[in-house]
Amino acid sequence: MVSIKDIAKQAGVSISTVSYALNNSPKVTLETKTRILAVAKELNYVPNAAARQLKKQESLIIGAFLTDFSGAFYGDLLQGMKEVVNRKGYDLIVCSGKQSHRLLPERMIDGAIILDSAFSDEELLEYADRGHRLVVLDRELRHDNINQVLLDNKAGANLAMDYLIENGHRKLYIVCGPPDSYDSRQRLTAVRQTLDRHPEVEAVFLEGDFNKASGEAAGKKILSELSGEPPGVFCLNDEMAIGLFQTVQDHGKGIGVDLSLVGFDNIDLTRYLSPRLATIEYSKHRWGAMASQQLLQMISGEQVEHERIYVSLVEGESVRPRGAES
Structure with a gap:
């Protein structure tokens, strides 16, 4: 591999002069810089990112x-x-x-945004103790080097539950997410809080895994138990809601007719469903942008505050008011 020592030898200059030229320093003249860059190109020189990182203590990469x-x-x-x-x-x-x-302990990145249940809290706190800057989207941690940009999961789940109950549903199915997911746990906590306020509502909890297949399985279970008034169903994310939606229709039943359905996330795929899926909306783009902004401010040594991404209800024809005409 070509090094700056090789460039210096061929260009007839010192190693430090080559370093100045490659880093666009004003310490070398334009003529010298042009000659050195020409030699570097001729030798197919590729900068050593690891060496640069050791010298400047930065990689200009976010994970x-x-x-x-x-x-x-x-x-x-x-x-x-x-x-x-x-x-x-x-x-x-x-x-x-x-x-x-x-990548964190080896300092191949300057900071990290975490939405990964494979990290334990203890592991992240240890990295923070070592000076790594982190933004977490999936847990609550208190540390000077960790900032939180969290989705308002509880508010969203409350909106979904209230929407079903206000439309007269007194039997609800809750399709849960994976137990190791912070978002799922927060939504489920809010579901139980809403049910505590409405003792007249019967609730059945079904296992889920935030994927379409678990929504399909939940749909089959609910179809096997359909009787009387149409129940309401709250899937803790849209992926599962889509799987349930398709399963119900494949079995000749109607969403918004034989049962009401609410999802969470308002992913793009929901716009192609008919009837329109009621769901919980928030800006995923803003969530990601806010996480990056907070992390870069931390890397620059600025003070930042924890942020929360707010949510709203998107009403849809997938929810049938109790007693409405089919």
């Missing part, structure tokens, strides 16, 4: 750690992250899995 890449959820979130870091001269890399965690 986004996700639990997985499945489903339609992540596109807007990552785009929001990318646009902000790119404007500040940083690049974004997206990682998943235990092996990728070593």
Whole structure:
């Protein structure tokens, strides 16, 4: 591999002069810089990122750690992250899995955005103790080097539950998410709080995993129990709601007729459903952008406050008022 020592030898200058030229320093004349860059190009010189990082203590790379890449959820979130870091001269890399965690202790990235249940709280606090800057989207941690940009999951779940109850539903099915998901746990907590306020409502909890297949399984279970007044169903995310939606229709039943359905996330795929799926909306793009902005401010040594991403209800024909005509 060609080094700056090789360039210095061929250009007839010192190693420090080559370093100045490659880093666009005013300490060398334009003529000398032009000659050195020409030699570097001729030798196919590629800068050593690791050496640069050791010298400047920066990589200009931000890491986004996700639990997985499945489903339609992540596109807007990552785009929001990318646009902000790119404007500040940083690049974004997206990682998943235990092996990728070593990018932090090896300082291959300048900071990290965490939406990954594979990180334990203890692991993240240890990294923060070592000086790593982190923004978490999936947990609550208190540390000077950790900031939180959290979705208002409880408010969203309350809106969904109230919408079903206000439309007269007294039997509800709740399709849960994975137990290791912060968002799922928060939504489920709010569901139980709403039920505590409405003792007249019967609720059945079904296992789910935030994927379409678990929504399909829940749909089959609910169809096997249909009788009397149409029940209301709250899926804790849209992926499961879509799976349930398609299963019900495939079995000749009607969404908004034989049962009411509410999802959570307002992913793009829901706009193609008919009837329109009622769901909980928030800006995934803003969530990602806010996370990147907070992290870059932390890296720059600025003080930041924890942020919350607010949600709203998108009403839809997938919810049938109790007693309405079919």
